[in-house]
Amino acid sequence: MTAMTLPDSSARRRGRVQLLLILGMVLGPMLLATAMYKLQFWVPDGRSYHGDLIATGQTPADLGVQDDKASDQWQLLVTAPETCTSDCQQLVYLARQINIGLGREASRAEHALAFAKPLPAQFTGLLDKDYPRLQRLGLTPNQHTGAQPQLWIVDPHGNLVLRYDAKANGKSILKDLQLLLKLSNIG
Template sequence: MNPAIALPDAKTGRRWRGRLQLLLILAVVIGPMILASAMYQWRFWVPETRSYHGELIGTGLTRAGLGVTAEEGRWQLLVTTPDACGQDCQQLVFLARQIHIGLNRDATRAAHGLASGEGLDAELDARLRREYPQLDRYRVQLPVYRQATGGRAGAQLWIVDPHGNLVLRYDSRSKGKAILDDLRYLLKISQIG
């Protein structure tokens, strides 16, 4: 056997082994990114379970897009109603306050508010001022609100982030414990507010 002929085969074998190692490293690094992008784009292997209880607002809708003008800076439990504040609205206002109190040490990071399409009657307004002194009050621009909610009737409770983005929506049948759990989780993972 001629040693001069065997040397190029050894070099070629090392070259292919090096190329194979490079391809494996690239596959390990880039492969998961490509797989994750494909999973997001074509919605396969996406878990059907969720860790929140309300309706996730993933459309980029903001509080202003809902027809409510308010200051930003803290998380907010916002109760909205296109009509006068009826029984379901009053129940959600009470629930929002209880959830706000239930935040304990994180209560300073949140607020609760009421936005109604019609003005409150004098008796209800006086009662709300007396029993809910920290309740923020806003007016809803009805055409904007109806378009943003698809004409949904009745009172709704929204969790709004410090930038004014709507995160989760709940109806009047929602349980306070579930909303509190969702808000606590959001405050825990949030880097804002």
């Protein structure tokens, strides 16, 4: 029988260094990521969206929107807590144009108007004629919506994602929605 030989000390040392390197490669990135998160360093300041991000889990119902049907599509929601003035009408037009601008992805999104006060008769006639797919919803005004009309992007689960004011750029909103649709498998 041959006797088993023990490795010399240099081979042991090399084995220990290799083990430490392997552990460092596995645990190092996790420790670095944890430290970056906890200590807030090397966090990028830039962002790729143009609206105000709503990451609180709010739904349109939290805004006072009275909608009893669930949708499985992305939604461009215009809220008008006061009378639907020119800013509100511009956002309704913009929501429809963004929906059209989605091209082949347009079937994944819909547009809606939630209003608290009755719409002007002339605008109601225009909506009936030119906006047949526009959903009209009731709105109970509260502190979340403010007094100005706003455009919201709502995901298919009913969560508010982004908010835009009346002065928002339509191309920026379209880019944001296209990015959301690209990254999302829902809706």
